[in-house]
Amino acid sequence: MKKIVLVGAAALMLTSGALMAQETLRLLTWKDYTPPELVSKFEKETGIKVKITYSNNEEMVAKLIATRGGGYDLAQPSQDRIKFVQMKHKIYQPIDYSKVNTGQLITSMVDAVKKNAKVGNDSFGVPFCYGTTGMLVNKKNAPDANDWSDLWNPKYAGKISYRLKRPLLIATALGMGEDPFALYSDKAAYAELMKRVEKKLIDNKNLVKTYWTSGDTQVALIKSGDVDVESGWDGKGWTLHSTNPDIDFVAPKSGALGWIDTFAIPAKSKNIDAAYKWINFALAPENAAFFTNGAGYGTASKDAINYLKPEIKDNFTRTFSKADIDNIKWYPALPAGFDKIESKILERIKAAK
Amino acid sequence: MMKKRNITFYLFIIPVLMWLIFLIVLPHIDLFLSSFRFENDDGNTVFSFENYLSFFQDSIYWLTFLRTAFYSIAITVLAFVLTFPIAFFLTKVVSKKYSSFMTLLLLIPIWVGELVTIYGWMILLSDHGVINNFLIYLGLMDTPIKMLYTDFSMIIGLLYMSMLFMIVPVMSALDSLDDSLIEAASDLGASKWTIVTKIVIPHAMPGIASGGIMVFMLIIGDYVAPNILGGKSSLWFTEQIYNFFLTTIDWSQGAAFGFLLLLLSSAIIWIVLKITGQKLERVGS
Numbered sequence: 027m028k029k030i031v032l033v034g035a036a037a038l039m040l041t042s043g044a045l046m047a048q049e050t051l052r053l054l055t056w057k058d059y060t061p062p063e064l065v066s067k068f069e070k071e072t073g074i075k076v077k078i079t080y081s082n083n084e085e086m087v088a089k090l091i092a093t094r095g096g097g098y099d100l101a102q103p104s105q106d107r108i109k110f111v112q113m114k115h116k117i118y119q120p121i122d123y124s125k126v127n128t129g130q131l132i133t134s135m136v137d138a139v140k141k142n143a144k145v146g147n148d149s150f151g152v153p154f155c156y157g158t159t160g161m162l163v164n165k166k167n168a169p170d171a172n173d174w175s176d177l178w179n180p181k182y183a184g185k186i187s188y189r190l191k192r193p194l195l196i197a198t199a200l201g202m203g204e205d206p207f208a209l210y211s212d213k214a215a216y217a218e219l220m221k222r223v224e225k226k227l228i229d230n231k232n233l234v235k236t237y238w239t240s241g242d243t244q245v246a247l248i249k250s251g252d253v254d255v256e257s258g259w260d261g262k263g264w265t266l267h268s269t270n271p272d273i274d275f276v277a278p279k280s281g282a283l284g285w286i287d288t289f290a291i292p293a294k295s296k297n298i299d300a301a302y303k304w305i306n307f308a309l310a311p312e313n314a315a316f317f318t319n320g321a322g323y324g325t326a327s328k329d330a331i332n333y334l335k336p337e338i339k340d341n342f343t344r345t346f347s348k349a350d351i352d353n354i355k356w357y358p359a360l361p362a363g364f365d366k367i368e369s370k371i372l373e374r375i376k377a378a379k
Numbered sequence: 380m381m382k383k384r385n386i387t388f389y390l391f392i393i394p395v396l397m398w399l400i401f402l403i404v405l406p407h408i409d410l411f412l413s414s415f416r417f418e419n420d421d422g423n424t425v426f427s428f429e430n431y432l433s434f435f436q437d438s439i440y441w442l443t444f445l446r447t448a449f450y451s452i453a454i455t456v457l458a459f460v461l462t463f464p465i466a467f468f469l470t471k472v473v474s475k476k477y478s479s480f481m482t483l484l485l486l487i488p489i490w491v492g493e494l495v496t497i498y499g500w501m502i503l504l505s506d507h508g509v510i511n512n513f514l515i516y517l518g519l520m521d522t523p524i525k526m527l528y529t530d531f532s533m534i535i536g537l538l539y540m541s542m543l544f545m546i547v548p549v550m551s552a553l554d555s556l557d558d559s560l561i562e563a564a565s566d567l568g569a570s571k572w573t574i575v576t577k578i579v580i581p582h583a584m585p586g587i588a589s590g591g592i593m594v595f596m597l598i599i600g601d602y603v604a605p606n607i608l609g610g611k612s613s614l615w616f617t618e619q620i621y622n623f624f625l626t627t628i629d630w631s632q633g634a635a636f637g638f639l640l641l642l643l644s645s646a647i648i649w650i651v652l653k654i655t656g657q658k659l660e661r662v663g664s
């Protein structure tokens with residue numbers, strides 16, 4: 027009996043030893059952010075094996091809180107979700123900007139993320155890509171839809187969809203002519219505004235076909251003709267436009283919502299060197315352009331524009347006029363406790379008839 | 380000899396105990412303790428029943444639970460009504476040779492997994508899906524009927540994935556029913572209805588009850604089907620728990636609601652067993 031135990035233990039040690047031999051980078055990221063071609067290129071160049079886990083903002087933060095910042099070597103939260111989570115849960119470690127090749131990045135984006143993800147003297151994010159949330163519109167059936175308020179326009183009854191998450195609450199407030207981000211410093215006023223947003227969305231719930239829940243359902247709904255007007259991401263709208271010219275992304279008049287996704291290093295990252303290697307690799311102009319050409323999202327890499335396909339460049343100029351760009355509302359860091367207000371409102375909307 | 384057996388015994392029992400303690404008992408204790416943690420307005424964490432009280436104070440929570448429980452009970456009853464004839468057919472009418480093959484066919488949806496079957500239903504039920512297109516093609520109607528993203532599609536999805544858990548225990552209960560009892564009743568002039576209600580169902584009752592418990596628990600704790608098939612008014616209680624854990628990152632509140640779900644659904648099962656006069660020990664056997 028003892029022999030069996032010994033053999034078992036030896037086998038276990040051997041396999042774990044074999045696993046240790048190869049260096050790995052455990053990456054917690056979004057779907058579309060790691061094209062297989064780039065991953066194999068990185069593995070060939072560095073000899074580091076990349077292990078990818080797909081996630082989203084909520085799950086990313088929840089996972090890292092559960093492990094107190096362990097389990098992954100590099101994560102990609104949105105820039106507005108870093109600061110207050112870090113203050114309370116301390117799940118990231120400060121970025122050493124001397125290790126980041128900031129020369130290849132767009133300076134204004136680096137500064138914006140540095141500022142929004144700052145706790146004390148340290149900052150916790152490096153910008154990776156950006157995009158906007160606006161509307162996907164079937165121009166043949168709804169040629170005039172061009173503002174958030176069209177999400178409750180009776181003209182499109184039964185042909186409307188959106189995702190029941192916090193961007194919708196912000197978008198609705200914008201469509202109502204309010205400036206929700208200006209109230210981030212005043213919790214009571216923000217709660218009051220959200221009350222009115224809730225009423226707006228419940229009153230007009232009968233116009234909505236359904237709520238989409240993922241990038242895939244967002245695409246499926248408008249592609250199948252089930253809806254004509256929906257909230258959506260620019261990358262998705264542009265990809266759809268290339269296969270069906272009737273469908274396109276539209277920047278709402280009252281302001282598209284701008285997000286920036288970042289690189290942040292979890293507190294208990296086991297391979298910090300590999301994390302910085304990946305950051306610099308993914309943002310190298312050629313690689314960043316490869317990502318943008320595939321996924322359609324903008325990149326924080328400065329010179330990537332030289333490698334972009336013409337139709338990808340064209341997407342941007344077609345959608346955004348100069349005024350539209352100036353009107354993009356970039357998410358400021360979400361203050362603590364605000365997600366609770368929003369979450370309850372979202373549940374009430376979903377429960378309403 | 381004795382000593383050797385002891386070693387083997389421990390070798391087998393230790394992994395089981397470790398599994399139970401580290402993966403089931405300790406996490407539950409931790410969750411239970413955290414369900415009493417509450418962050419007050421000053422930002423301090425204190426011991427409090429607030430997380431449990433908020434369930435009763437805010438109508439959105441208990442109304443959602445009531446709705447979830449109501450649907451779960453209704454779907455469980457529906458699952459019984461739909462599957463009982465099938466179970467009877469497979470055990471008493473079809474010959475043994477075919478019935479095992481047919482049972483195997485019934486199991487196929489379980490093999491492909493819940494998510495895949497749900498996407499399958501989406502293809503069937505959507506406005507431009509198989510069923511609507513077929514009906515329009517036949518000329519029975521001009522405009523598609525809205526089936527997907529309604530309570531109807533949610534019920535179908537939940538029913539489809541939970542039906543099997545009703546069929547299997549009912550079949551095994553019916554298997555032990557002696558055919559001669561049915562023949563005797565029929566010889567003595569009992570109607571078909573009388574035979575079913577007086578002989579077949581009472582005999583299958585433990586199977587029905589254990590199937591019912593399984594189906595009810597599966598449905599009330601399901602997250603995927605209501606979320607994907609349910610559409611815009613399908614708030615399920617599990618979704619609120621999910622939101623506490625993942626959206627607002629309020630684990631204490633989520634833990635409290637998790638325990639409330641456990642307590643309340645157990646209470647519903649206990650009440651139903653009491654009403655129907657079943658004993659849990661018999662149901663388990």
